[in-house]
């Protein structure tokens with residue numbers, strides 16, 4: 515898969531590089547959940563049937579972040595994570611369109627005539643509720659007409675689980691409520707957060723549980739504050755562990771943005787400045803303020819045992 519950054523308006527240089535008959539799935543696709551996957555898989559399937567390349571068009575930064583909408587809480591899948599997942603889906607091209615104030619004011623007509631038509635899109639594949647252009651005034655039904663019938667449009671129906679429409683907002687809510695099982699079921703994979711390991715307060719080792727403190731590189735949606743059973747990808751190696759997401763109220767009175775810290779099982783090495791991708795497998799409990807260090811240590815030991823059991827049963831499922 516090749517990733518190509520696009521800005522509006524397209525330059526002649528980029529048009530000559532990118533324009534070709536192709537099947538294009540368009541959407542924000544934050545989360546790349548099973549609903550998004552069904553749109554993208556439809557595009558990849560159609561590409562296979564027609565012999566044309568498949569492509570995905572997405573927008574960055576998140577429009578809600580740029581438009582300063584109150585309900586923006588970070589990314590489920592920052593661009594790097596989207597790339598990783600789309601590569602595994604057999605997509606040929608990923609177009610990341612720069613979303614800024616000016617782009618937010620592009621009309622539906624200009625988006626189609628200035629972006630999709632010059633790229634020579636054969637078929638645009640979109641979800642049933644796709645909106646585009648200034649104030650979201652464009653919808654799927656307008657794509658063909660605005661392209662003057664040069665482009666076909668395939669609209670994919672909602673993806674349901676237990677009668678409920680899979681959605682990014684539902685996944686955000688589930689993460690914030692600690693329902694990791696639901697979030698993961700809707701994502702079709704474990705929710706993961708990636709970041710570099712940084713120095714902490716050097717207390718973990720004294721407690722008997724060294725913890726790699728993660729600096730998430732992008733602004734991720736964080737789950738509820740508490741303890742999780744996790745699987746960790748460190749430079750291609752898979753490890754298991756237990757993670758605390760929180761502010762360590764036992765040691766700190768002031769609430770800050772939560773920290774992510776992972777204690778890895780059966781590991782003794784230096785992780786500083788390495789990149790870890792942590793998959794949340796299950797939620798164990800909420801973070802608490804303990805009366806003393808011994809109580810905290812005893813609880814962390816219990817958490818580690820619980821995490822090992824949950825990881826074992828997750829594999830067996």
Ligand SMILES: Cc1cc2nc3c(=O)[nH]c(=O)nc-3n(C[C@H](O)[C@H](O)[C@H](O)COP(=O)(O)O)c2cc1C
Nearest residue numbers: 714715716717718725756758762763764801802817
């Ligand atoms: C599994 C696990 C559970 C934890 N639970 C709590 C908790 O409930 N309350 C709390 O104040 N700190 C909790 N901690 C955080 C510890 O206080 C923290 O690991 C310790 O202060 C080390 O911090 P450092 O890495 O910055 O040195 C937990 C840590 C782990 C690994």
Ligand SMILES: Nc1ncnc2c1ncn2[C@@H]1O[C@H](COP(=O)(O)OP(=O)(O)O)[C@@H](O)[C@H]1O
Nearest residue numbers: 713714715716718719724725726778783784785
């Ligand atoms: N099993 C392990 N799990 C996590 N980190 C470990 C482990 N063994 C060694 N380490 C190393 O120890 C560091 C954490 O030790 P800790 O005393 O908690 O220091 P800090 O406060 O800087 O995080 C990690 O960043 C990593 O480099």
